[in-house]
Amino acid sequence: MVSRRITDLEYAIRDVAVVANEVAKSGRKVYHLNIGDPVKYDFKTPKYISQALANATFKGQNFYVDSLGVYELREEISKHENHKNKLTITADDVLITSGVTEGILFVIAGLIEKNKEILIPGPSYPVYINYAKFFDGIPVEYELDESNDWDPNIDDLRKKVTDKTQAILLASPNNPTGVVYSSKKIKEIIDIAGEYDLPVISDEIYDQIIYEKEFTCPASLSKDVPIIGMNGFSKAHLATGWRIGYLYYHDPEDKLNELKEGLQKMARARLCANSIAQFAAIEALKNPGHHTDDMVKKLKERRDYSYKRLRQIEGISCIKPEGAFYLFPKIDFNEYTQWKNDKEFIIDLVRKTGICGVYGSGFGNYGKDHIRLTFLPDLEILETVYNLLEDFLK
Ligand SMILES: Cc1ncc(COP(=O)(O)O)c(C=O)c1O
CATH class of the missing domain: 3.40.640.10 (Type I PLP-dependent aspartate aminotransferase-like (Major domain))
Structure with missing residues (x-):
């Protein structure tokens, strides 16, 4: 009844949100690190x-x-x-x-x-x-x-x-x-x-x-x-x-x-x-104002913090992002890890910790074995998120 055009559409960023909503309904706090929308955090329209x-x-x-x-x-x-x-x-x-x-x-x-x-x-x-x-x-x-x-x-x-x-x-x-x-x-x-x-x-x-x-x-x-x-x-x-x-x-x-x-x-x-x-x-x-410069200054701090924490977690490697507001770490999947791929990892992560990221394969073939996390939340939230992620990977 419907065309292939719409049945074939996939959008991992929002697809993960469906699982996150179930988790939220069960009463667990969800940390939304999946959507690249600064206005949802403490960056407000001037x-x-x-x-x-x-x-x-x-x-x-x-x-x-x-x-x-x-x-x-x-x-x-x-x-x-x-x-x-x-x-x-x-x-x-x-x-x-x-x-x-x-x-x-x-x-x-x-x-x-x-x-x-x-x-x-x-x-x-x-x-x-x-x-x-x-x-x-x-x-x-x-x-x-x-x-x-x-x-x-x-x-x-x-x-x-x-x-x-x-x-x-x-x-x-x-x-x-x-x-x-x-x-x-x-x-x-x-x-x-x-x-x-x-x-x-x-x-x-x-x-x-x-x-x-x-x-x-x-x-x-x-x-x-x-x-x-x-x-x-x-x-x-x-x-x-x-x-x-x-x-x-x-x-x-x-x-x-x-x-x-x-x-x-x-x-x-x-x-x-x-x-x-x-x-x-x-x-x-x-009247361009200074909101962009202010945002970049805050984001740099959040990037540096997130990057530092990620690098300390065993089983993860990450290149430092030079722009935008995402980290794209690689997960070391091997015979000892309990997840087969990045999608399984992301779904288990949100279910067990409330951290909602996006699976890398949602960004094309070269994204597989990775996850995407935004660093838009403030440092306090990021600290909680990385503590949870560290425990999850232990
Ligand atoms: C690379 C890239 N282009 C475009 C967009 C969407 O931009 P707009 O809000 O102007 O549609 C995004 C949103 O995340 C993006 O990451």
Whole structure:
């Protein structure tokens, strides 16, 4: 009765929540380290941005807006990108979406033909895999190499380009590994894309949540290869539930005109993104405030604490994340461990301790034997969590 499209959909991050809810119902406290939503913890949407949203609704800006997005917001975004990343885009190169998630849907829908391939990092955000399959395409994972601090394995990527490949996607900082790609690696990926005449899709949602390294914007390194960048207001501006994101096109040789036109049609078909949140987003860009810096400072402390604790636990190894807010430790499964795989581990963990993480295989084949834990909770909660995890593994 229902289509394969929906029966095949999987989303490990929310699937685990179903088991966690059962555990909570039984009366045990659940520690939600599964969802990457800072606003659920002690990071709150800045008041001046919320005020701007309230003003917009009281001013009566509750109507459908332009399908491509409010022009003033598109202009502010182009200025912001040009300033931050030394690009030369205009408002016409920006399309407002309902979060980066809708941006991913649009771009994959716009580029993937049946049984054609899209190269995505492995492990990575499950939505890429989901939408590639949803549109009858084939997601092909190129390796992020754990033995090399999760750096993209360029030889592996190159080997996986075929005559069916339609795009290369990169996400730096990456979810779930936290790796921030170096400029050198990004350039190598762009060069491969150029060689095979492929567009690059760049998910930049964590560009401002970086600890030691600098963010390199792929478009800033590309002279001719077309890049579709994606970013939004969920993470850096602490407005996850508002669902505002955007796509921008860096297209020095006008290779994306057809895609741009097609995505405009898609945008019209779904009317528009949330109107009042767009007016508030203008305010967030015009008066950036210091909430992002404050958040990064707090997160760095939480990362350092979590990383230190994890490293002290026998049977676990972990690379220190350079960006985003996830740890992606590897569990040493062997003949002495009672769990067969990461999924069994995560389900047993939440049942016995209340710690709710996500199994690594939910992030693609390269994620297996790992678990993902956010370090968004405060230090007191993290201390309890790591004490529980330590006992659990004993
Ligand atoms: C890599 C990545 N891209 C996009 C998103 C979703 O962003 P948005 O809230 O803008 O849809 C997430 C959310 O966790 C993410 O990890």
